[in-house]
Amino acid sequence: MPAPTGTTSGDATKDNAAPPARRSNVRRFLLPIGIVVLIAGVLALAYWWLVGRFMQSTDDAYLQADSVTVAPKVSGYITDVYVGDNVTVKPGDPLVRLDSRQYQAALDQAQATVDAREADIQRAQAGIQQQRAAIEQAKAQLLVAQVASRHAEDEVRRYAPLATTGAESGDQLSVLTSNRDQARATLAADTAAVDQAQARITDLTAQIAQARAQLEAAQASARQSQLDMQDTLVRSTLAGRVGDRTVRVGQYAQPGTRLMTIVPVQNVYLTANFKETQIGRMRAGQHATIHVDALPDADIHGVVDSFAPGTGSEFALLPPENATGNFTKIVQRVPVRIRLDTNDQTRKLLVPGLSVTVDVDTRSSTDNAQPETADNHHG
Numbered sequence: 001m002p003a004p005t006g007t008t009s010g011d012a013t014k015d016n017a018a019p020p021a022r023r024s025n026v027r028r029f030l031l032p033i034g035i036v037v038l039i040a041g042v043l044a045l046a047y048w049w050l051v052g053r054f055m056q057s058t059d060d061a062y063l064q065a066d067s068v069t070v071a072p073k074v075s076g077y078i079t080d081v082y083v084g085d086n087v088t089v090k091p092g093d094p095l096v097r098l099d100s101r102q103y104q105a106a107l108d109q110a111q112a113t114v115d116a117r118e119a120d121i122q123r124a125q126a127g128i129q130q131q132r133a134a135i136e137q138a139k140a141q142l143l144v145a146q147v148a149s150r151h152a153e154d155e156v157r158r159y160a161p162l163a164t165t166g167a168e169s170g171d172q173l174s175v176l177t178s179n180r181d182q183a184r185a186t187l188a189a190d191t192a193a194v195d196q197a198q199a200r201i202t203d204l205t206a207q208i209a210q211a212r213a214q215l216e217a218a219q220a221s222a223r224q225s226q227l228d229m230q231d232t233l234v235r236s237t238l239a240g241r242v243g244d245r246t247v248r249v250g251q252y253a254q255p256g257t258r259l260m261t262i263v264p265v266q267n268v269y270l271t272a273n274f275k276e277t278q279i280g281r282m283r284a285g286q287h288a289t290i291h292v293d294a295l296p297d298a299d300i301h302g303v304v305d306s307f308a309p310g311t312g313s314e315f316a317l318l319p320p321e322n323a324t325g326n327f328t329k330i331v332q333r334v335p336v337r338i339r340l341d342t343n344d345q346t347r348k349l350l351v352p353g354l355s356v357t358v359d360v361d362t363r364s365s366t367d368n369a370q371p372e373t374a375d376n377h378h379g
Helices: 002-050 101-165 170-231 374-378
Strands: 055-064 068-070 076-081 094-098 233-235 240-243 260-263 269-275 287-292 299-307 333-341 355-361
Antiparallel strands (some): 055 269, 055 355, 240 260, 299 333
């Protein structure tokens, strides 16, 4: 019996010594892990303090471009469509042509009216030259009448005393008196003819002025017809790609009918809607990092360009009315425009409407840009 008792005592001693050894091994295993976790925590805290707390992020962001809707200025049937879907165009490239026959006819008629008014002016100017010659002729006749009238007056004055004394007959004096009266009448008629001829010059001058006014109106109508004729060919006003093309040959288009959209994909920019609590330190010129969902492996850099002059709700179709009894405060969002800073190869892959996540580094904001505090205001 003593042997079993001794064996049992040795086993108990070994069992009592085993737990401290296992605990030592666990401590040696956990100690490095704890140190690594502590260092990682310190680094994370340092990163947040130095960088992370200045980064403002949002996924309410989308790529945009200042697209232009292509619409005709005149009405007509579509005769030609020069571009297809998604093709690249340059400024001035022809896009669509409308039937121009009626506008060509209007232009021809307007041009004919211009020619008629120019002919009226030339005819009036020729009439003035002719009338000036008539005036000279009337003045010459008036000069003859003046000479004849003076001669008749002299004859009457010379023969009147002789007829009184009986040296000449009364019949001769009567003839001379009649000749004098006729000369006076002829002089008056020729004087009136000169006045009439000169007045005709004034009338022709007024006709020229009227014809010139009519010519200007006809020229304006011709220019409008020329513009209408030119507008039958719809051209691109900017460089970009064709999208949303709905025009087809044979379609009747009214002025303002949307035919297609030109998207300037080379000028794509980002609009990020940040919460009002995020923009306190944001300033134009700060750097941004952009992650496009369509390009998960690409980090695109950008620069804050500008801020909207109001929150998005202010420009909504139905702006909110906060002066109500059931008001609930909602964090508003402010659209921030960000300019993309990337190479041409990456830019070709970006199209408006893509979803984006953006991070703005606000560390570059200065103290001078901070809002004035109440203490400073009262101080």
